[in-house]
Amino acid sequence: MVLSHLKTFVRIVDAGSLTRAAEQLSLTQPAVTKQLAALEEEFQTTLLIRQGRRMRLTATGEVLYHYAKRIQSLAEQAYEAVAEVERPGQGEIDVGAVSTVAVFSLPKVLAIFTRNFPRLRIRVHIGDIQTTLDGIIRQELAVGLVTVPIIHPQVDSIPLFQDTVRLVVNPDRARKLPSQISLEELAHMDFISYQTPSRFRAFMDGMLEQHGIIPHVLMEFNSHDLVKSMVKVGLGVAFVPDSVVAEDLANGTLTAIEVPELPPLARTTSLILSKDPPRTGGLMALLATFFDHYQVEPRLWPGWYWETRAEESALPWSAPRSTARHPSTHS
CATH class of the missing domain: 3.40.190.10 (Periplasmic binding protein-like II)
Incomplete structure (x- = not known):
């Protein structure tokens, strides 16, 4: 079993057919079929069955799909973390957000962040609260922004502002x-x-x-x-x-x-992230921007964030503090 086979498997599921997956991966359909067969041989089970023109996951396929997504995400994070050492201040950060925050609050923070770190790319994924939480748990998202405080054993939840x-x-x-x-x-x-x-x-x-x-x-x-x-x-x-x-x-x-x-009447907009995220310079810079913009009290920062800040001088670059403040209308 190799990473490319898992990537192909995920693409087949997301695309809904072998043909579309082959087109998106720039592979021939026989090559895609061969990789799927190799995975099924590896696990000694049927992962997908044809239902009309679409492919449907079996019970074992659903389990593998869940892990394959996580493995693919971790592999991407590994490449980015290694690349960051070679070219500090560059890379990509995936941020999940509910639509209210994505449209009306997030742009102000990202404007500050991209001004300070123009070589870091932010990818925003808009979804509901459960989708955003799932993305954090699977470590497909580095940061999530939701309109309620989250209590979960795998997640840190930091209140940003009362809306x-x-x-x-x-x-x-x-x-x-x-x-x-x-x-x-x-x-x-x-x-x-x-x-x-x-x-x-x-x-x-x-x-x-x-x-x-x-x-x-x-x-x-x-x-x-x-x-x-x-x-x-x-x-x-x-x-x-x-x-x-x-x-x-x-x-x-x-x-x-x-x-x-x-x-x-008010809702608490909160930032959520994994209790043990990849502690890259890019993530530290993004969190510093959020904490400073919304004037988050240090006592609310995650414990590991304190430890990483103490080691910040060892990083090839550090996250400057923003002087911008959130509008009084958020208070």
Whole structure:
């Protein structure tokens, strides 16, 4: 069994057919078939079966696919770690993020990072919380950004900022409303909401139901921009994370109104990573950028990060501290 066979196996599964896998790998289909047969011979089992025009994993195939993905990721990390010694400050870092963070918060941090480390390439993978967590556990991702704190034996979770949830309305409608409204007034409003099953939708529905409100949902969307657009044209109100609407509130295209009878609403955006990640200079630089930008207290840093910082002088290059700070709207 060689690494190339596992790589081919993963590509067949991801592509869904031998033909597409061969095209993507620039191999002939007989060569791909031969590598798959060699793996099945090695493990004395059938890994894939044909189902119509597609290939389906067997039970043993699913197990091997899981490990093959991890092996492939570790091999790539090994090449990058060795290459970093030869050409310090270069390489690639895979970052996973939920869409809210990827669109509205991550760009500000990456702008600082790429300015300081222009030869380091960041690859961003957008997915839900479970997908991002799985990527960290399998070490396919170096860093993950999620909208809830994560408790997992293989993962360090560092809170970055509290993302306040605001009730926003069209500015014209806001002028007809008091700056603070009651629960009774809120219950009679039309809501623009996120589609179910969304963690944010479940969070908000649960909070409102605790206060006796079953929101009248006029429209549902799976996009922050579409939710905002519907509110901007006056079709309803919406509860939205502050990071999503900070610029809209600042430029006056949306207005926030308060509901004093509701408790302060916020979600904790957290950075997650493996408890034992490859401690490359690139990862250390990226973490330093995040910790500095969000002013993360040193007591929250992972234990191994302290140890590696103590050895930082031995690295061929070090991670400078950024002077940029996160906007006050994140507090």
